[in-house]
Amino acid sequence: MKADLIIAHAYVMTMEGKGVGMIENGAVAVKGDTILDVGTTEEILAGYQADRVIEAKGKLVMPGFIDAHIHSGISIYRGMAQDMSHWMQKGLWPFKKNTTQEESLAGSLVTIIEGIKAGTTTFCDYDYGMNRIVQHYAKVGARARVAETVNELPNDIGKNPVGELYPFDRGLGEQRLQDNIRLFEEWHGQENGRITVLFGPQGPDMMSTELLLEVKALAEKYDTRIHMHVAQGDREINQMIKRYGKRSIPYLDELGYLDSRLMAVHLTEATVEEAQLVARRGASMIYCAGSIGIIDGLVPPVMDFLEAGGQAALGSDQAPGNNCNNMFNEMKFAAILNKVKRSDPRVFPAWLSLRLATIESAKAIGLAHEIGSLKKGKKADLLLINLQDPSLSPVYTDPIRNIVPNLVYSAKGSEVETVLVDGKIIMEDRKLLTVDEKEAIRQAQEAAVQISRRSRDDIVAAHSDVYQMMEDGYL
Structure with a gap:
């Protein structure tokens, strides 16, 4: 049988079964946008011929990573809001009010490039201006599950004193x-189906009950999912108690929000019982270990959620x-932080981290029928990773195979050599084939210079x- 591409004599990690499926x-044989077959090299070369064979x-070879929650439109402020309290109000909003949509777009493209070069093939992007950001995904060739950020916060919300109730603007x-x-x-x-759309209410604290219910009805009408921050911080819980006298999760449960359409992001401030409730109701949880560790100094209850039978990414x-x-x-962050939280090195093993970045993530975002594992009939979204890189060497296969722990605890992303999405090579030998990486970085730097000039007074205020820290000479 004829294939377009065969990748042979590799370690193939299918992510099928209960582990990594090595x-x-x-x-792997690929035809068009689809995986034609997966098996031993002997089986595939005996059954298929191809125009190109990669030795x-x-x-x-493994499935591409799925980043189940990303805000690419604010990546233009990289590194401007860590090591601080109230990161959103004091770190993000002063810059955001001084940024044009063009500048935001410039930053978005750079972070998409960053993700691809580290093996991300599917991005669940959730931001303002998504009708323009989505064009980057079309051009770059990545898979994206996108949503526009929906809230009722006024554009000058940054002026609202920390802790005071947010004003809402229904219009x-x-x-x-x-x-x-x-x-x-x-x-x-x-x-070709690479772009799919969700609804993106920013959080239960940032919009009225009426608008939340309207979003829910639309998600049902269009038969899609809801991507939303839930219990994402003490700021949110404070707003909910002041406005409704209830915490976020019980409030959403009363509205019928906790179901299989909901992708609940963070659950940072959820109690064990609340996390278990979200799991029982069938909503998925998106765990952002690095972000919440840095901006909140916390480890969300992902283990409690998983132990309650929840689907996480x-x-x-x-x-x-x-x-x-x-x-x-x-x-790496997900594994290490949960080991520390539970005081148990056996908690959150490397294979679990890999599954939550691939097949379990695909289930959590509703795309497991297409992506997340290497299986006949699924989309050909896959990576070639160099195991001869110093960070992944040497390779052991007996008596213990060390590829999985080294991917999680040692790899940096630069070991990813080639990326395929929908059967098309979009990066080969570390070179992006669809966009000019250097030009994208140049434009983002120009935008950053302008943003910093306009934002100085607001940052000081x-x-x-x-x-x-800058003023004190530490940075």
């Missing part, structure tokens, strides 16, 4: 919801206070901890 001398001895909320509807109607299913979140959008970083 085939030590494996091969992959000393390399690993702005409706406008942002209409942007999300337009995104769905124009982009859902585009680019990993996400990188945002570059202002996580500083990178790299799933190797998230896998916000009493940014990081700005004070």
Whole structure:
């Protein structure tokens, strides 16, 4: 049988079964956008011929990573909001009010490039201006599950004193919801199905009950999912208690929000009982270990959620206070932080981190029928990783195979050599084939210079901890 591409003589990690599904001398055949077959090299070469055969001895073939929660539109502020209290109010909002949409777009493209170069093939992107950001995914060739951020917060929300109840602007909320509807109607299913659209209410504290219910009805009408922050911090819980006299999760449960459509992001402030409730109701949890560790100093109850039978995934979140959008970083943080939290080195093993960045993530975002594992009939979204890189060498296969722990605890992302999405090579030998990486970085740097010039007074007025560190000579 004829294939377009065969990758042979590789370690193939299928992510099928209960673990990682390793085939030590494996091969993958690809035709069009689809995996034609997976098996041993002997089986695949005996059954298929291809226009191109990649000799992959000393390399690993695995599914592309899924970043289940990312805000690419704020990545232009990379590294501006860590090591501080009230990272959003004091670190993010002063910059955001001084940023044009073009500048935000410039930062978005750079972080998408960063993700691809570290092996991310699917991005669940959730931000303002998504009707324009989504064009980056179309051009780059990545898979994306996108949502417009919907809230009722006024544009000058940064002036609101920390701790005071947010004012709501119903007109702005409706406008942002209409942007999300337009995104769905124009982009859902585009680019051979690579682009799919969700609804993106920012959080239960940032919009009225009426708008939340309207979003829920629309998700049911369009038969899609809801991507939303839930119990993401003490700021949110404080707002909910003041406004409704209830915490976020009981409030959402009363609205019927906790079901299989909901992708609940963070659960940072959820109690064990609340996390278990979300799991029982069938909503998925997106765990952003690096981001929440840095901006909140906390480890969300992901283990309690998993132990209650919940479906979880990993996400990188945002570059202002996580500083990178790299799933190797998230896998390592997720494993280590939960070992420390439980005081048990056996907790959150490396194979679990890998599953939560691939097949379990695909289940959590509703795409397991297409991606997340290497299986006949699924989309050909896969990576070639150089196991001869110093960070992954030497390779042991007996009596213990060390490839999985080294991927999670040692790899940085630069070991990813080649990336395929929808059967098309979009990066080969570390070179992106669809966009000009250097030009994208140049444009983002120009945007950053302009943003910093306009934002200085607002940063000073916000009493940014990081700005004070600068003034004190620490940075």
